[in-house]
């Protein structure tokens with residue numbers, strides 16, 4: 002089987018052109034093995050590109066634990082770059098994903114992906130909980146660079162409130178000039194990833210709400226992203242996640 006390895010600010014994915022629907026989707030063990038960094042190709046997730054009746058293509062996302070999951074923002078940016086590489090579209094596209102239709106555009110390797118509207122930011126004591134296509138917990142800390150993301154993220158993800166469905170846990174530090182530094186413990190990877198697209202979007206929205214901003218640059222371990230959004234009567238609309246998405250290598254593997 003032919004595969005394409007992509008990464009978006011260090012969040013990396015095994016990408017497969019499944020327009021012929023030949024990939025054994027029900028084989029959770031295989032997906033987990035393909036994402037394994039020692040016994041497989043390696044990746045935070047695996048993404049299938051499929052045909053769609055209404056839109057240019059369809060995205061099916063699996064976490065590295067092998068289970069299909071909710072929306073992946075960096076994966077969405079990478080599948081747009083992949084679809085462009087396959088000549089499925091010129092510069093703007095619309096595709097279907099588990100949380101609905103997404104618009105996107107690509108220019109010089111930078112992808113802007115429209116995210117779903119966010120109607121509510123919930124409070125959990127002094128922290129925030131919201132869904133940007135995947136569920137996110139946002140905790141502001143003084144020095145995220147030296148913070149124990151794994152243990153503290155794992156604790157929140159598995160606590161009484163969240164252990165059943167799981168949640169992605171983002172730790173955020175404000176930088177000068179209204180910039181954020183975000184590190185994420187990801188559900189379904191069950192570890193810190195170098196970047197989480199739906200996570201930085203969630204973190205940026207909590208910051209925009211507080212500071213009445215319409216864009217926020219975000220630093221992640223794997224690079225830099227930018228989020229744009231407008232707030233209308235408490236709902237965030239026109240939310241865009243922008244950043245690089247790169248093809249790392251192409252390969253074949255026996256499955």
Ligand SMILES: N[C@H](CCC[C@H](N)C(=O)O)C(=O)O
Pocket residue numbers: 012045064070071072073074075076135136169187188189190196197198199200
């Ligand atoms: N692990 C997440 C999905 C991928 C999120 C992340 N990779 C992104 O870029 O949004 C979950 O199961 O909720």
